[in-house]
Amino acid sequence: QSVLTQPPSVSAAPGQKVTISCSGSSSSIVNNYVSWYQRLPGTAPKLLIYDNNKRPSGIPDRFSGSKSGTSATLGITGLQTGDEADYYCGTWDSSLSAWVFGGGTKLTVL
């Protein structure tokens, strides 16, 4: 059971918007920065969002992140079939002295 809680799956049509939630605690999300990762089938995870809402160079602005209290959210607009992947949130948990990840959310673009 993951320390961070994500919905197992989300789906939406091409061109639409989807959000993925990540729920944690005061020792994880509240007091630390949240990152989001995309894992396409057969590939290593890729950083999409860091410091709650910043995008690394090369990540399109269709991807956005936000954080409020003990939760964080990844938003993806203008969905493309190539966005079908597993998405994970992650952060450092101060009380555990450990990196923690959500269980992952499988995005299906119908």
Place this chain on the structure above:
Amino acid sequence: EVQLVASGGGLVKPGGSLRLSCAASGFIFSSYTMNWVRQAPGKGLEWVSSIDVGSDYIYYADSVKGRFTISRDNAKNSLSLQMNSLRADDTAVYYCARGGREIDYWGQGTLVTVSS
């Protein structure tokens, strides 16, 4: 270009040992915290261990504490994970990954299978 190339995975019997290595290039290795993260078949990402730039701060997941040892050689730009007393539930793809506040680059992973 940042590259993290993990190696050393394979098939090992329960109770056995394995040593994973990660060769880093394309960045100043000695300036970054490094990590091992694994993903078991059909499961999500699980952080295994982190080591800071000077090997002064080392952390382990409870699931591997006392069995795994992380180390680094800044002169050789390499990261290692010594895995002892391996169990079936250690079966996973092991990723070498860079970063402290955010894990920003991941290697391609090496598969460890623990089975009799």
